[in-house]
Amino acid sequence: MVQTKPHPVFAPWEDAKATPLIRAQNIRKTFGTFTAIEDLTLDIYEREFFALLGPSGCGKTTLMRVIAGFEAPTAGQILFGGKDITPLSPNRRPFNMMFQNYALFPHLSVWENIAFGLKREKMPKDQVAARVKEMLRLTHLEKFASRKPHQISGGQRQRVALARSLAKAPKLLLLDEPLGALDKKLRQETQFELMDIQERTGTTFIIVTHDQEEAMTVASRVAVMDEGRLVQVATPAGIYETPETVYVADFIGDVNIFEGNADPSSDDKVDIHYAEGSVPIHARMGERVSQGQRVFYAVRPEKIMVAAAPDPERANHARGRVIDIAYVGNISTYHVQLESGQMVSAQMTNARRLSRRDFTWEDDVWLSWTDTAGIVLTR
Known part of the structure; x- marks a missing residue:
């Protein structure tokens, strides 16, 4: 029998x-009276692909600029390998930064753009040529080496900027919304290219993005700000x-949030009374809650099954009416109004053709989900 090696788990933070x-x-x-970052401590490990995620104005780009050295912190330190580098200017840090607009030189070829930083460091010509060739291959x-930036596509320009950033072999590469200018399909393709390049070079990447799907796709860890x-x-x-927290549950992907009062039992189970006259939600407790405590229950749409009758093998059932249906090819999202008046989203895979779909608008349906499908939150 062939013995297979287990896939190594990458989790230095543990x-x-x-x-x-x-x-x-x-x-x-701080900027005047405005506080952009407030007493923040964060560790990022070698070979990580780390994502800073959050809405506009949350401080993620400011944090990246502080790490890069473009902004001096009002208080605190930036440590690199345990050494304080806070006083060092950006050019004295072993980092590189790839900006959202790529900042390519329009009059230089792809080859010359990649070689620019190496030439400025007075690297020998043969070493420059070898390094640029390696980056082009990576x-x-x-086949685009002799073209100017305006002669290649947006995705190719993004790769030129990445190659130029990696040419000097930085210990850390900072990427500020690097895929924001690409269309959705190209952005998805480029995400996997970024992951492949990061893994092959072993460079630590920090990416700033407001795109949840992007962060969830590429990152080893995500910091929500x-x-x-x-x-x-x-x-x-x-x-x-x-x-x-409810903020994280609501920010990442689609979610249904129920708010109610907790009725815990002794075996790590809790009933959540969320609406008068409605059967309580049966859930497992992640943390201890007290009798009558106000809690939130978060359950993802794909965890909820839509059917003509309640599923007896699932702990939770709620009756409602289909108000709207969003058809997006591989899945359909059903917006169901419960008898309590609350609107709930449920997703079903479209394994059958559209003409054979079981439910349509105004149909009465039952929603069912298990007691482990959701999570109980206290804040």
């Missing part, structure tokens, strides 16, 4: 002895499946 490559320690950044741009603070730092699966 190793208490591991030293982070970058530590932003007690960072505070980013699949060999709000108003200059870290709300939660976890793997994409941890962020999605076990959010710690």
Whole structure:
């Protein structure tokens, strides 16, 4: 029998002895009376593809600029391999930054754009040529080497900017909304190219994005930010499946939020009374809650089944009427109004052709989900 090696698990943040490559320690950044970052501490490890995620104005780009050295923190330190680099200017840090607009030189060819930083460092010509050739091969741009930026597509320009950023072999690459200018299909393709390049080079990447899907696709860990603070730092699966707050649950993907009073039992189960006359939601407790405590229950649409009758094998059932249906090819999202008046989203895979769909507008349906499908939140 052939023995297969287990796939190595990459999780240095779980190793208490591991030293982070970058530590932003007690960072505070103010602009006049406005506080952009408030007492933030964050560890990022070598070879991570780390995402800073949040809405506009949450402080993610400011934090990236503080790490890069373009902004001096009002308080706190930036440590690199345990050494304080806060006083160092950007050009003295072993980092590189790839900007949203790519900042390519329009009069230079792809080859010359990639070589620009190497030439400025007075690298020998033969080494420059070898390094540029390696970067062209890494980013699949060999046949475009002699073209100018206006002669190639947006996705190719993005790869030129990436190749130029990686040419100097930085210990850390900072990417500020690098895929924002690309259309959706190209952006999705480029996400996987970025992941492949990051894995092959072993460079630590930090990406700033407001695109939840992008962060969840590329990152080893995601830091969700709000108003200059870290709300939660976890793997994409941890962020999605076990959010710690209503804000995170609501910000990442689609979710249904029920608010009600807790009625816990002794075996880590809790009933949530969310509407008068409605059967309570049966759930498992992630953290202890007290009798009558106001709690929130978050359950993702894909965890809820739509059927003509309640599923006896699922702990939770609610009756409602189909108000709207969003058909997006592989799935359909049903907006169902419960008898309590609350609107709930449920997603079903379109395994059957549209003409054979079971439910349509104004149909009465039953929603069913398990007691482990959702998560109980206290804030």
